[in-house]
Amino acid sequence: MSRKKGLLIFLFVGVLALALVFAGCAEEPVDEPVEDPDEDVDEVDEAEPDEDLYEAELLTNSVWPEDNHQTIALHELSDRLEAATDGRVSFNVESGGALGYTDPELIAGVRDGIVPVSAIMMSGAAGEEPLLDVTTLPFLMQDYDEARLFRDIYSPYFEELLADKWNQKLLLISPWPGAGIWTQHPVESVEDMEGLETRTYDRNGALVMEAVGGTPHPLPFAEVYSGLATGVIDSVITSTPTAVDANFWEVLDYYTPMFMTLGMEMFVINMDEFNAMDAGTQETLLSVAEELEVDLWDQIEEIDRENEQITVDNGIEVVDPPQEFFDDIAEVTRDIREEWLADAPPQAQEIVDEFLAEVGR
Secondary structure (H helix, E strand, O other): OOHHHHHHHHHHHHHHHHHHHHHHHHOOOOOOOOOOOOOOOOOOOOOOOOOOOOOEEEEEEOOOOOOOHHHHHHHHHHHHHHHHOOOOEEEEEEOOOOOOOOHHHHHHHHHOOOOOEEEEEOHHHOOOOHHHHHHHOOOOOOOHHHHHHHHHHHHHHHHHHHHHHHOEEEEEEEEEEEOEEEEOOOOOOHHHHOOOEEEOOOHHHHHHHHHOOOEEEOOOHHHHHHHHHHOOOOEEEEOHHHHHHOOHHHOOOEEEOOOOOEEEEEEEEEHHHHHHOOHHHHHHHHHHHHHHHHHHHHHHHHHHHHHHHHHHHOOOEEOOOOHHHHHHHHHHOHHHHHHHHHHOOHHHHHHHHHHHHHHOO
16 A cells, blocks of 8 residues: 555544544533623522511600509510510610609600600690590599490590690500598598698599698609608598509508599500501501500409508508498589580590490489
């Protein structure tokens, strides 16, 4: 074979071998290209919630001591709310008037968001909002069942008023035990009240004392004990928990239950803060508040008995006056109720008329 012919055969065989090699490689899977980590990559969007969940620890005010049932109720509301929101929302309760506000200042303070949440004694704020004083008309209610009915009637009026005028949401209404009079001598008749120097907590209570010949002193709660100790006052119209808070047995001797009025504490939240909550949190807050309100009204008579017993155990003597006393003082206070209603906002007469129709008086 010539050299030229041999070279051609060699080249042909080489080309054929290369072709076979490439053909085999084409059947093998091709590796995916490695992405550059620095390149922008489109990621799958995660599902976003419809709205952000509200989170806060809201500053909350109570003018009452830490072991008072109203302050305890605020803590209970916070605990229930925190549990229901998996820890997202709670109250930071400042008790004993630590924030420096009185009830008349608090209704404006909540309105302006200075204090986001507060318990407010309705009668204490009545100077700012007169309709609230309908809760203190003397000797209008006669027992706790009537007080609960009265609450059901006026609550819608208050809720609308607070929202429209005071920029706050009414969460619940917490009762106080019925008010009686705490004295240094027994009170068994209207005549026994003549000449008393008595601390009162609202306008209508002051009018009652004036009507029976006493002198009212509208002292703040923090000054009651010192007023008794120094002789500025010699008696107090209030409920049993307040008597326990102030250790009345150290400066007074007798208690006459009268159910003169039944104080009401409103728990409110600034409306802007409430509106900042997502819908689910709003619903949760209102739900736990409603449940707590039911519990508070169910417990109030027992709270009254327990606190009265504490005062008795410490030396207070409970006076049981004759029915004549209650008949006389109801007659004495008739003009007070009628005169207040004559000058009150028109809703007050609507509330009282509906209540009296329900109880048949």
